[in-house]
Amino acid sequence: MRHGVRGKNPLLRFAVVTALAATPLLTLVSIGQADPLAPPLGPCVGTCPNPFPQPPHNGDFAGSDSTINIYVGGNYTVQGRAAEAEGKIVTVKDLTIDKDGGGLFNMSVVGVGSRVPPPTGTDFVTVGGAVDVRPDNRLQVGGADSKETRWGNLVYGTNQSGTIEMAPTGEVVKNPAAIDGYSGLTATIEGHSACMAQQTATGAMTVDGNLYTFTGDGTSMRQVFNVDRNIGNATGAAADMVFTGIPAGATVIVNMVGPEPVLIRTNTGSGFPGDPMAELQPRLMWNIPNAADATITGGAQFQGSVMSGNPDGTVTLSSPGTNGRVYLAGNLLQTAPAGSTTGTELHAYPFDGDLPVCTSPSPSPSPSDSTSPSPSPSPSESTSPSPSPSPSTSESPSPSPSTSESPSPSPSPSSSGSTSPAPSPSGSTPQPTGSGSTPAGPPLPNTGGDSLVAPAAGAAAVLLGLGGAVIALARRARGRHS
Structure with missing residues (x-):
């Protein structure tokens, strides 16, 4: 038996x-x-506050961050009544300051924002080409709070003209090789942008009048929305946006894949405590994979990071505040809507989300022949127990307090070397800070997974x-x- x-x-x-x-x-x-963006992109590196202060924050410095906050693969142009750009800034080609009526433009240290500047003594602004500050304009790099001065260098590759005011003891330094350490980042941004655009949507956007609702699946830790139309319109009311069905801690990717020109015009986002968009901001990525022309505008403190993968494209940012990383393979125009006297500002906030990884180049979104930056396959999406709805439809959130001319963040006796400093001929040839040399398509950081796998x-x-x-x-x- x-x-x-x-x-x-x-x-x-x-x-x-x-x-x-x-x-x-x-x-x-x-x-x-997990696959966060690899340094020198993405999360904060340095003495990082947790949480980052939300605007309108104009108190003492809250920490320091050596991660690039603004990367422009083409030209960076400042027009209109643009006021400030915070954090570490890299532009591969030219930087032009040409505000309507002239005036002051602050870089790296600003009057209102997160108030988390780059570490003192590093390269605050790196320009691969020329710096052109047009007549009646002034560019100020660095500044002070009530306790200390945060200073750094402006490094450029070819020519420099106009009035540049450096917080002591920052220098204006000519170094044609300074941009070389960032040579792989444009291809990296193209690859990430193309890869995000390939992802299958986990949720959908619906429109009811002026209300644009993004409804996730409630479980996936990477929520993807593929939006084939503009958000808001140029002449009617700006859009009110609501995100719902988003698990706590999930990364949210909004792929803007509609017809050109791409437009996001919204009044949603205040930055004040309890603002649901501010809660999403550290893990929210707005991706513009293909567009030659894209604009983000409205009356809000726009929340989330912005990535654009078209190296021939131009992204225009004209919201009162943009709170998140700005990573563009192409050009950046920072300005204000026609007729507006509001100062537009780019504030330094990290992107802490996890992006998908593609094993081969995308066939369509990226016009370049660069490959995707990481070879490993994208993990399947895990589940999360509890969705975190976002009920606010915020009809008229307050704009950034900065108006036409941004208050100078630097009460320090300004400008040693200031009104038109000559290029420093010294043997000091500062290297890009925060990352050292970054090869093309740098590998994603080791988050501990491979040591277990x-x-x-x-x-x-x-x-x-x-x-x-x-x-x-x-x-x-x-x-x-x-």
Whole structure:
């Protein structure tokens, strides 16, 4: 009489247990690791406040951050009544300051924003080409709070003209090689933008009058919305936006894949405590993969990072405040809507989300022939227990307090070397800070997953091997005793 595996064949029972023990390890291998943007892009690196202060914050410095906040693969042009651009700034081609009626433009240290500037003594602004500050305009780099002065260098590659005021003891330095350390970042941004645009949507945007509602699936830790139309319009009312069905801690990607010119015009986003958009901001990415012409505007403190993958494209930012990283393969125009006297500002806030990884170049969104920056496959999306709805429709959030001329953040006796400093001929050839040399398509950072995956895979293989061997022995034993 047979009694099954339990009574007759302990070897076979051991083999089953061994195979089951390998299963969670194989599951761990299949999950892989998270993929935040790799330095010098993405999360804050330095003395990082948690949380970052939201505008309107004009108090003392809240920390320091060596991550690039604004990267422009083409030309960076300041027009209209633009007022400030915060954080570490890199533009591959030219920087032009040409405000309507002239006036002051602050870079790296600003009067109102997160107040988390780059570390003192580093390269605050790096320009691969020329710096042209037009007549009646002034460019100020660095500044002070009530306790200290934060100063850094402006490094440029070819020519410099106009009035540049450096907080002591920052310098204006000519170094044609300064941009070389960032040479791979344009291709990296193109690759990430194209990869995001390939992702299958997990949610959808619906429109009811002036209300644009983004409804996620409530579970995926990477929420993707593929939007094939503009948000708001140029002549009617600006859009009110609501995100719902977004699990706590999820990354949110909004791919703007509609017809050109791409437009996001919204009054949603105040930055004040309790603002649902400000809660999403650290993990919210607005992706513009293809457009030659895209504009983000409205009366809001626009929340979230912006990425554009077209190296021939131009993104225009004209909201009172943009709170997040700005990473563009092409050009940036920072201005204000026609007839507006509101000063537009770009504020330094990290992007802490996880982006998908593609194993091959995208066939369509990126016009360049660059490859995707990371070889590893995108992990499947995990689930999260609780959606976090975002109820506010905020009809008229307050604009940034900065009006026409941004208050100078630097009460310090200004400008040692100031009104038109000559290029420094010294042997000081500062290298880009925060990252050192960044090769093309830098690898994604090690978040600890790979240190677990390799041993787990090995352990799983050993256990499965043991299981297979024991099964073979068990079958032989059964053959002898049956």
